[in-house]
Amino acid sequence: MDRLKGLEYYKRIVELGSFTAVAEEFGCSNAVISKYVRFLEDWTGARLVNRNTRTISITEEGQSFYDYCVGVLSNTARVMDDLRQDDRAGGQLVVACPVSMSLTILAPVLFRFQQAHPELVVRLRQSDAMTDLISEGVDLAIRATASLDDSALVAIAVGTMPRCLVAAPDYLARHGTPTTLAELGQHRCLIFSLSQDSQHWQFGEGETAQTVAVSGPLVSDNSLMLVEAACHGLGIALVPRGYVSRQLASGELVALDLQPEPVSRTIYAVYPDRRHLPQRVRLFIDFLKTELAATVAAA
Incomplete structure (x- = not known):
């Protein structure tokens, strides 16, 4: 045997x-x-x-x-x-990632990585819940937070997600377009429950930093549900710009240009703390850094 x-x-x-x-x-x-x-x-x-x-x-x-x-x-x-004497990596790479992020920002990156390394099988675990990497045999998790639930894990920044305020033209016609951040408190806002600033949206940094308390008719743990709700005129959503690029281009949603801008979210690669990181994981982290930097630059 x-x-x-x-x-x-x-x-x-x-x-x-x-x-x-x-x-x-x-x-x-x-x-x-x-x-x-x-x-x-x-x-x-x-x-x-x-x-x-x-x-x-x-x-x-x-x-x-x-x-x-x-x-x-x-x-x-x-x-x-x-x-190994080259950059090939075989075997299986198990990646855990949030549903909304994987379907929008990460999908094309993951596809290009697999095309660049066809001998490597990429196994995705899509969930908005925090995955236990060690017990579930996950090589790497992609998260929008560096908070670690286990001291045996390491988090490294691989990219950023600029965020924007969006609403449907119909909603703005009915409720008016806010011209200042303070006015958001009087609007119907769509809340992402898993965000670090779910009901206290954060804008600017340093001396320009502001926090606005918001509330509204829908709270969800899936950002794409909030995008759909915004498209149906339910309220204003604060979401990563990459989640709504198609809707902004078509005019289905409008970006609100309020200053200062929303605080961006950092994308982290989280993996078990090992002295020798598997080659497949090293290659994927390097690929993420390059590809996500290009994605943000093109946004």
Whole structure:
């Protein structure tokens, strides 16, 4: 049997706490996972997992063996990366990213990356929730915040998202066009619940910084829902400009030119803190920096 594959299976068993979850992740059966666990227990001469029909638990010896697996797999990945003499990267790159960002700003970047590295499989996990990178086997998450929920993670800035205020012409005809930031407080505003400034929109920096308390008829954890609501005349939305480029070009939405401008959001690449970052992750981070800088410049 493939001992290295067994170490990969066992590492994920400990992290996911389920044979079934590991079988689904690797596209095999529970029987295969069980067979590999027995193989590893025969090899080590120790019981690694206590299991019954419903639950499993890791033995003390099993926990020590998990640490061994992590070390071996990490060193193996490092050696394989170091042995490569070109910029190719094989295997699978697992990326977690917010739904709205992935469908607008990131989609063309991800497609170009895959075209540049066709031997690499890109596996996307689209969710606006904060993904647990380590337990879910994610190589890298793309987020609009540097806040880390785990000290074992690293965040690096890879780009920015300029934001803008938008509304439908119909809404402005009915409610008037605000001419100052202070007037936003009297308008129907569309709230993105996951934003750092969800109900206190931030504008300018340093001496020009201002905060405006806003409220309105719709609160959502998906920015594209707010864009649709704005298009239907429900109110004013504060969203990344890249999310509404098509609607602004068609006239479906109008950008409000109020000064100072909304505070931009920084895009971060978040990944597990490793001494040797896998080549596929390094290539992707470098690609993001270049491509996102070009995207912002063209906006």
